[in-house]
Amino acid sequence: MNAADERPIRILVAKAGLDGHDRGAKVVAAGLRDAGFEVIYTGLRQTPEMIVDAAVQEDVDAVGLSLHSGAHMTLFPRVLELLRERGAEQILLTGGGIIPEADMDALSAMGVGRLFGPGTPLADLEAYIRAEVAERRATAS
């Protein structure tokens, strides 16, 4: 499906968890827009249910979750579980925050995509999402 591959990448960027600022997520959202992505930004304090509901309706290629509350071991698996429940496991789940390497490995084993620590250059994130989405679109068509 050639035309499908040329369409812009759509990504949902959300800040999960209870802590109160979303500067990091906003910077990432603006950066990905400047990289040519269509970024759906849903703001602060998103529950996994809200995130997945929006991701399904928007039919995004990827979800980028920002979190700093230390709840990554519950939030990421829950979002993944809900995506699967809704038949949306094709959507890439990625994100960032302060996450110990061992936890990253554990999450990756569950099917979560690569997670990025603070200060990761945006270009790395962009390149990863492009490659991953291209692969997922190719297998879907």
Added chain:
Amino acid sequence: MSSLADDIRAGDRRALARGLTLVENDLAAGRDLLVALGAGGGAHRIGITGPPGAGKSTLVSALAAMWRREDRQVGVLAVDPSSPFTGGALLGDRIRMLTHSGDDGVFIRSLASRGALGGLAVGIYDAADLLAAAGFDPVVIETVGVGQGEVEICRAADTTVVVLAPGAGDVVQGMKAGLLEIADVLVVNQADREGADGLVSALESAAELRDAPAPPILKTVATRSEGLEALCAALDARGADAGSGLAERRLDRARARLRATVDGRRADRFWEGRSDALEAAARAVAAGERSAEQAATELLEGDDA
């Protein structure tokens, strides 16, 4: 195996979302889907436009809450501009509509304008058709409107609501003409802020200069759902077409769309397999060997359409 159309008819929201992707990108499967689903009956398509920050998204969310009380299924298409340089877009309208999360009776889709003029995404007509066919009524289309090219929204909507907020005085001066012409309903939102009454009177005197009858001018406070009953009533009255001109608008829209769709299909069919011929003809024209008229006539030779 059930088809995408069947899944959408059965209320599967993931299927609907995928269908919207197909039609938004004008893929063949999207066209087939629209054919399979058929017409959606007379869903009221409501365009909501106005400058950034006027409170359009907040108002759409408050309206959706009202309509949900009547058990109507509400479809929302929220359009934001794409960057002309990178093609990227930041789509933030959902932030104001989060209260409907988890309610299958409200379906919100963010669309990037992808370079379309007048703030309307190319696939918006088809996307609205799809939501209507899936049983949503009304279908609301939110677009940013700053005074140029807003006529586009009239082509997609039965009813155009222009939302303004006080404090945009100079901006309003500049855009009044374009926006006023297309408004079926004028809303002064953020009526809790200073200057709302002044804006209402300014709009009243400006509206008198229109060719068309003056539209109703309503004050709302979207954040507190104030003034929403009157707005809903005005929209319902328009939807019921008590001499409101809705039928005429729909007929105009249908005519324009049919022409555009047939023209587009014809053109696609014509150009299929002719890219080499186009390239050769373009070179001849660019080199000054043939006029564009000559080259076009040659390309069209033997095409009986």
